[in-house]
Amino acid sequence: MELGGGSNNRRRDKAITGSVLCFCGLPAKISQAWTDKNPGRRFYGCERYKWFDEEEAFGWQKEALIEARNQIRKKDKIIAELKVTISELRSDLVKKEEAEEDIINSFLKL
Incomplete structure (x- = not known):
């Protein structure tokens, strides 16, 4: 410094x-x-x-940062995939609840 x-x-x-x-x-x-x-x-x-060679002296730090960046990107991808799965499951749940409500209404009409 x-x-x-x-x-x-x-x-x-x-x-x-x-x-x-x-x-x-x-x-x-x-x-x-x-x-x-x-x-x-x-x-x-x-x-x-x-x-005498700053690139070599701090090479391990650069490698660690690149590895951390790659791990973050991988986890971000997994989180995005999980959000899509959650959205699909919520949609399926709403459809099943609507179908269940239709069945109950049909039964009550009898």
Whole structure:
């Protein structure tokens, strides 16, 4: 993360006291990226943090988000199917109630 305003100040203050933690929970230190994409960018990371390739470092998070998105889509599809089933069952129930009422009325006319 870049040093500077806002919530980053809290992290910087904690870094001074030595209590900043990496996203994985290990103690973090300030590192500096020298990639083409982020030359000179400062950030916090633990000894396991792969600062040289952010795509690789956060790949597990991207995979987790994609998996969660797919699960949500699957569950949304199931919910939509269940709503259709409920609608059909309600319609069938109304038809059966109407048929039952017709039978009772016919019997009463006798």
